[in-house]
Amino acid sequence: MTRFPLAYAHWEVRDYFRGPGTILIAIAALAAVILVRLPAAAVFESEDTIATIAGQSLFPLCLIVTAGMVSRDLAEGWYRAYFSRPVAPSFFYLQRWLLGGIVFLLYIPLLAAAVAIRTGEFVVPGWIVGRAALLYLLVGGTVFLFSTLTRRDWVVAALLFIVYSVLHGLLSKGVPLGSLARTIHAVLPPYHAGSLDSQLSSGDIRGALVYGVAMVLAAMAVLTWRPMGSGGRA
Amino acid sequence: MIELQSVSKTYRSLLRGRTVRALEDLTLSISRGEVFGIAGPNGAGKSTLISLLTGFLNPTAGTVRVDNAVPRAWVERHGVSYLTELVALPPRWTIDRALARLAVLGGLSGEQRSTRIEHAIEQLGLAEHRRKQVRQLSKGNLQRLGLAQSLLSDSNLVILDEPTHGLDPLYTQRFRDIVTALRRPDRTILIASHNLDELERLTDRVAILGKGRLQRIVGGAAEEAGTGSAVYRLVVAGGAEMPEGFPGAAVSGRPGEWRMEGTLAALNAAVGSLIESGVTITAFYPEASRLETAFRDAVGGGA
Numbered sequence: 115m116t117r118f119p120l121a122y123a124h125w126e127v128r129d130y131f132r133g134p135g136t137i138l139i140a141i142a143a144l145a146a147v148i149l150v151r152l153p154a155a156a157v158f159e160s161e162d163t164i165a166t167i168a169g170q171s172l173f174p175l176c177l178i179v180t181a182g183m184v185s186r187d188l189a190e191g192w193y194r195a196y197f198s199r200p201v202a203p204s205f206f207y208l209q210r211w212l213l214g215g216i217v218f219l220l221y222i223p224l225l226a227a228a229v230a231i232r233t234g235e236f237v238v239p240g241w242i243v244g245r246a247a248l249l250y251l252l253v254g255g256t257v258f259l260f261s262t263l264t265r266r267d268w269v270v271a272a273l274l275f276i277v278y279s280v281l282h283g284l285l286s287k288g289v290p291l292g293s294l295a296r297t298i299h300a301v302l303p304p305y306h307a308g309s310l311d312s313q314l315s316s317g318d319i320r321g322a323l324v325y326g327v328a329m330v331l332a333a334m335a336v337l338t339w340r341p342m343g344s345g346g347r348a
Numbered sequence: 349m350i351e352l353q354s355v356s357k358t359y360r361s362l363l364r365g366r367t368v369r370a371l372e373d374l375t376l377s378i379s380r381g382e383v384f385g386i387a388g389p390n391g392a393g394k395s396t397l398i399s400l401l402t403g404f405l406n407p408t409a410g411t412v413r414v415d416n417a418v419p420r421a422w423v424e425r426h427g428v429s430y431l432t433e434l435v436a437l438p439p440r441w442t443i444d445r446a447l448a449r450l451a452v453l454g455g456l457s458g459e460q461r462s463t464r465i466e467h468a469i470e471q472l473g474l475a476e477h478r479r480k481q482v483r484q485l486s487k488g489n490l491q492r493l494g495l496a497q498s499l500l501s502d503s504n505l506v507i508l509d510e511p512t513h514g515l516d517p518l519y520t521q522r523f524r525d526i527v528t529a530l531r532r533p534d535r536t537i538l539i540a541s542h543n544l545d546e547l548e549r550l551t552d553r554v555a556i557l558g559k560g561r562l563q564r565i566v567g568g569a570a571e572e573a574g575t576g577s578a579v580y581r582l583v584v585a586g587g588a589e590m591p592e593g594f595p596g597a598a599v600s601g602r603p604g605e606w607r608m609e610g611t612l613a614a615l616n617a618a619v620g621s622l623i624e625s626g627v628t629i630t631a632f633y634p635e636a637s638r639l640e641t642a643f644r645d646a647v648g649g650g651a
Binding site: 119120121125136190191192194195196197198200201202319341342343 | 364399401402404405406420423424425427428429430432434436437438449450452453454456457497498501
């Protein structure tokens with residue numbers, strides 16, 4: 115086995131589709147049902163509709179896809195069976211995180227298909243896929259990093275996201291903030307880059323990419339250097 | 349193959365400000381080809397020692413090496429056949445799928461994978477349960493699955509933590525046969541167990557741990573019989589009378605059962621003369637095994 119357990123990827127994909135993937139599919143299906151039942155006179159533009167639904171659902175879905183991705187194995191003791199094999203934990207979880215991202219991004223075409231049932235037009239807007247990818251990198255990256263440290267990984271990520279969003283919203287409206295609040299805003303991941311409402315400069319995108327990749331690398335460093343066990347049996 | 353040099357492990361609870369010394373100043377060397385036992389009362393540090401050897405924990409002090417490498421690096425390169433004390437696998441996995449997944453992670457591919465899985469299933473009698481989910485398994489069947497997954501790989505390091513825990517007598521015996529078959533010159537087998545009889549039968553040496561320290565290393569099955577005094581029980585047919593002057597002997601509570609104390613050589617000579625005098629011996633067995641005696645001496649009778 116290589117340190118990167120590529121042969122195991124199909125099992126991971128299967129787990130995603132039996133777990134969080136069902137929620138992605140269910141939401142897309144629900145969207146289709148709601149859209150089909152709306153009055154025939156209502157006019158929809160595919161891209162706007164996809165953006166509206168995605169804007170409301172991407173963040174919680176990102177948490178659902180990534181929650182407990184490392185911490186559950188650690189807490190339940192399953193890691194002992196996995197990593198008594200010739201597999202590096204850092205690459206094992208990197209693969210899991212990457213596959214989670216692919217599953218997460220599949221939500222946009224699914225949503226596009228749901229909307230197409232009503233509009234008759236199947237469009238997958240590239241910019242929405244791009245923003246969803248940035249959101250996964252930032253929020254999914256936060257969950258990945260904290261999942262190596264605590265069972266409450268998604269709670270930490272949600273709190274950081276909310277704090278950042280509030281501060282960013284206030285700053286965007288020109289509300290004067292104290293130095294502590296400005297520092298917190300500057301230090302936290304630039305989550306606004308994953309929002310469908312933001313106008314992004316190339317600097318914003320570059321900053322989000324660097325921050326996201328740094329969090330993923332930090333998670334891998336923790337997995338490499340920090341022992342997985344916390345006690346003789348745990 | 350395995351070297352531990354002045355190894356200590358202390359658990360610290362930051363929130364409660366407590367520290368627990370799980371292992372203290374442990375120095376140990378285990379050779380390739382050896383079957384090595386680890387015994388000790390609860391909390392003696394057996395599981396901590398195993399976690400150090402698999403690289404799931406780092407020592408607080410001292411060094412642990414497997415083939416001169418840090419354990420985690422060695423395991424990531426070669427893999428270890430490892431049975432945990434508490435078998436933990438995702439509850440919705442079926443036996444079939446669990447073994448297939450873990451075989452894939454173990455680097456087995458194609459036909460080799462199927463062959464190993466089928467062999468492990470057959471060896472541990474799991475065929476009728478193979479479609480059951482982990483959460484549906486009884487304690488004994490879960491333990492058999494744990495053993496089966498540990499047997500999938502062909503590692504030179506086998507670590508079995510309480511391997512017969514929850515197994516019925518049939519599979520306990522089968523486990524012994526499996527360990528005997530696993531022995532080979534380039535492989536080290538470690539067995540941690542509370543079952544001293546099992547360790548004495550299977551291992552070459554046994555380390556007795558107590559309160560985190562190495563109390564004693566005792567030779568197991570392969571060690572020559574010692575010259576010290578031992579207590580044996582002898583059962584004779586027909587309730588025959590004990591001859592006069594029989595060495596170190598006393599009649600025990602049951603008819604025809606004698607309790608004898610002496611060196612094994614002296615006892616052998618005495619038993620030989622008994623047989624020559626026409627007495628039929630139906631059983632001759634140690635009252636307490638050498639390991640049991642050593643264990644009691646090392647960690648105290650109350651342990």
